[in-house]
Amino acid sequence: MSHAADPQPMISRSGGPLSGAAQVPGDKSISHRALILGALSVGETRITGLLEGQDVLDTAKAMAAFGAEIERVGPGEWTVHGVGVGGFSEPAAILDCGNSGTGVRLIMGAMATTPITATFTGDASLSRRPMARVTDPLSEFGAQITAREGGRLPITIQGAADPLPLRYRTPIASAQIKSAILLAGLNAPGETVVIESEPTRDHSERMLAGFGAEIHSESTEEGHVITLKGRPELRAQPVAVPRDPSSAAFPVAAALIVPGSEIRVPGVSRNPTRDGLYVTLLEMGADIRFENEREEGGEPVADMHVKHGPLTGVSVPPERAASMIDEFPILSVIAAFAKGKTVMNGVAELRVKESDRIDAMAQGLRANGVRVEETRDTMTVHGMAAVPGGGLAVTHLDHRIAMSFLVLGLGTDSPVAIDDGSPIMTSFPDFIPLMRGLGADIAEKSA
Ligand SMILES: O=C(O)C1=C[C@@H](OP(=O)(O)O)[C@@H](O)[C@H](O)C1
Numbered sequence: 480m481s482h483a484a485d486p487q488p489m490i491s492r493s494g495g496p497l498s499g500a501a502q503v504p505g506d507k508s509i510s511h512r513a514l515i516l517g518a519l520s521v522g523e524t525r526i527t528g529l530l531e532g533q534d535v536l537d538t539a540k541a542m543a544a545f546g547a548e549i550e551r552v553g554p555g556e557w558t559v560h561g562v563g564v565g566g567f568s569e570p571a572a573i574l575d576c577g578n579s580g581t582g583v584r585l586i587m588g589a590m591a592t593t594p595i596t597a598t599f600t601g602d603a604s605l606s607r608r609p610m611a612r613v614t615d616p617l618s619e620f621g622a623q624i625t626a627r628e629g630g631r632l633p634i635t636i637q638g639a640a641d642p643l644p645l646r647y648r649t650p651i652a653s654a655q656i657k658s659a660i661l662l663a664g665l666n667a668p669g670e671t672v673v674i675e676s677e678p679t680r681d682h683s684e685r686m687l688a689g690f691g692a693e694i695h696s697e698s699t700e701e702g703h704v705i706t707l708k709g710r711p712e713l714r715a716q717p718v719a720v721p722r723d724p725s726s727a728a729f730p731v732a733a734a735l736i737v738p739g740s741e742i743r744v745p746g747v748s749r750n751p752t753r754d755g756l757y758v759t760l761l762e763m764g765a766d767i768r769f770e771n772e773r774e775e776g777g778e779p780v781a782d783m784h785v786k787h788g789p790l791t792g793v794s795v796p797p798e799r800a801a802s803m804i805d806e807f808p809i810l811s812v813i814a815a816f817a818k819g820k821t822v823m824n825g826v827a828e829l830r831v832k833e834s835d836r837i838d839a840m841a842q843g844l845r846a847n848g849v850r851v852e853e854t855r856d857t858m859t860v861h862g863m864a865a866v867p868g869g870g871l872a873v874t875h876l877d878h879r880i881a882m883s884f885l886v887l888g889l890g891t892d893s894p895v896a897i898d899d900g901s902p903i904m905t906s907f908p909d910f911i912p913l914m915r916g917l918g919a920d921i922a923e924k925s926a
């Protein structure tokens with residue numbers, strides 16, 4: 480579904496301390512992969528804790544269009560009867576991946592080595608995002624690809640009838656590029672190898688191994704090397720999706736900036752390839768404790784306990800960027816309340832997310848009285864003892880920008896408005912009730 484909802488202006492303002500438990504939704508990255516790998520497996524995959532955000536629902540629809548049987552059997556509980564590696568049938572209609580970069584890029588990979596044709600579209604945000612980073616390597620497998628000018632959506636892929644395995648060094652640290660290649664490699668003979676300069680989130684590798692593929696990763700002088708043996712028979716698996724650390728970041732941030740707050744966030748993934756924000760917050764002096772550390776569904780998880788307290792600005796090194804790539808918008812909000820400046824390095828990729836996130840954050844923070852400097856790949860936020868607020872932030876169809884500014888307003892002197900909260904449904908449909916349950920004052924606003 481394209482993101483065509485009417486804009487929903489919203490406003491948030493400061494109130495009393497936040498308290499209680501924040502049950503954040505299932506991990507978005509793992510949810511997409513559970514549906515895709517379920518569709519490529521033989522047998523029934525039962526998924527619990529699936530994120531029922533629009534991004535993931537669009538992926539579910541696409542898997543059904545390729546011939547998998549997908550059923551919602553309860554809240555967050557879904558079954559997938561897959562068609563096996565190489566078993567996708569040709570979709571009858573154009574596949575609309577909505578707002579989701581992960582959805583479209585991984586699904587293009589999953590079908591590019593099967594001899595069927597599919598056309599992909601998305602909303603205005605997704606149609607601006609670069610796709611050649613994925614279609615270039617997919618054409619090396621033998622797929623025939625046509626794209627709009629600049630390698631953008633809509634894109635039509637005629638999958639390779641006789642795919643060749645690929646050895647590919649990713650030019651950008653991106654789990655979406657890596658995952659698209661690995662999914663394509665499933666139906667290529669021989670070994671497909673991806674080499675990345677910095678390790679990126681490793682859910683595809685963990686889950687492919689869980690579904691029975693032969694895959695291994697090693698750090699070498701060349702970089703981080705992932706090797707997949709093609710044409711496995713993937714076996715359906717139960718998948719328990721842990722709670723999303725990227726979604727957890729919003730209530731955590733709110734608790735850190737609203738005086739007197741103390742909240743718990745149970746069952747959040749602590750996968751080290753996703754942990755950069757929390758490493759950074761601890762360096763800033765945040766009062767965060769991880770309790771009851773355990774393993775669930777092949778991922779390390781913990782219960783978080785977060786308390787408001789003083790924070791100090793830090794410099795985030797570029798090599799940490801991949802492990803917190805979606806968390807820089809909310810970090811820039813937290814940084815506004817820290818003592819001194821926070822410098823975020825190596826963040827150029829933020830410019831090609833759902834929006835140009837450096838620009839969107841810089842403009843919205845400035846509109847609310849915060850000093851921000853940006854270069855192509857850095858952002859610097861100057862913290863202040865009291866953040867004025869009182870401004871309007873433009874969200875550009877970007878859920879993380881919308882949620883970041885609603886959190887900002889919980890700590891500012893005057894309320895903060897956003898032009899459109901509707902994109903929040905892509906990744907965190909219960910964000911507003913969850914935040915209100917903690918005591919946050921967030922309201923819809925007439926346009
Ligand atoms: O593989 C994934 O699930 C994701 C990878 C990241 O994108 P890139 O691979 O473009 O960095 C991230 O921003 C996105 O939200 C989810």
Ligand SMILES: C=C(OP(=O)(O)O)C(=O)O
Nearest residue numbers: 578579580581582805832
């Ligand atoms: C970048 C994001 O998602 P995607 O690339 O899947 O649209 C995100 O969720 O912050």
